[in-house]
Amino acid sequence: MSADEYLGGILMREAVDRSINSPVRGIAQTLAPVIQTWSAGYLNSVSASGSFAKGTANRSGTDIDLFLSLASNTPSTLAEIYNTLFNAMTKAGYTPRRQNVSINVRVGGYDVDLVPAKRQDKYSSDHSLYRRKADTWTKTNVDRHIAVVTGAGRELETRVVKLWRNQKGLDFPSFYLELIVIEALRGFGGTLSSCVWRVFEFLRDSFSAARVIDPANTNNVISDDLTVNEKAALKRAAETALTAKTWGEIVR
Structure with a gap:
């Protein structure tokens, strides 16, 4: 079995149903009564975002991100919006978990x-959203993020790198990872395995010093989301991957 056949088999196993009939899409309907009550009439829309919408999700990763868009005249502060959503999910019987800009819940077996x-x-x-870790806010544009990632056409390589990240227990925020894959492969053509290898080389040689800017907000430096030590851990993991004798040692 060639390297590309091996990686292709893993990606097939990890494929996520993104069709209109995907059971994951029904989650928004399940949560709709709680979200509607929480929003107090200020809800604009609920839409799939993140890896699911970009085609970079894996079955063994987070199943779906739901972007809850509130109207610009919503009277609550961003911190209040975030915290009251957490409370609403708790009151509804879920076990929410606070993350940086999102709240994770388990719904019908899905994350x-x-x-x-x-x-x-x-x-x-x-949109403006709350960043819990820094107790501040940032501007974002989910539509722009989706367009940048899907427009680059590097979904397969990104999915392999995400699997590696998860299986090695590395801290590497998904959007940051997606932008790094795009940058590492800019102008580079090759097979799936050679492209993933190129990403590991970039992580080893150039990642730590690379300044990555949010394409929807030039004031948001994505590369600041990881500390020097966290970046060093990714570099060491990439070095280890590049010394592996088989792809099975890197990702499975």
Whole structure:
């Protein structure tokens, strides 16, 4: 079996149903009564976002991100929006878990990341969301993020790298990872295995010093999301991957 056949088999095993009939999409309907009550009439929309929407999700990873868009005239602060959503999920009988900009809940056997945000104005898709770890806020544009990742056409390579990240227990935020894969493979053509190898080389040689900017907000430096030590851990893991004798030692 060639390297590409091996990786292709893993990706087939990890394929996520993104069709209109996907059971994952029914989660929004399940949570709708809780979300509607929590939003107090200010809800604009609930839409799939993150890895699921970008085609970079794996079955063994988080199943779906739901972006909860609130109207620009929502009176609550971003911190209040975040914390009241957590409380609403708790009251509804779920066991929510606070993350940086999202709240994770388990629904019908699926992991769901809820991302609450307030639209900045009624004319654009720019939103403000709460960053819990820094107790601050940031501007984001989910539509722009999806367009950048899908437009790059590096979904397969990204999925392999995400599996490696998860299986090695590495801290590497998904959007940061997606942008690094795109940068590492900019202008590079080759087989799936050679492209993934190139990403590992980038993580070893260039990642630590690479400044990565949010394509929807130039003031948001994505590369600041990891500490020097966390970046060093990723570099060491990439070095180990590059010394492996078989792909089975890298990802399975």
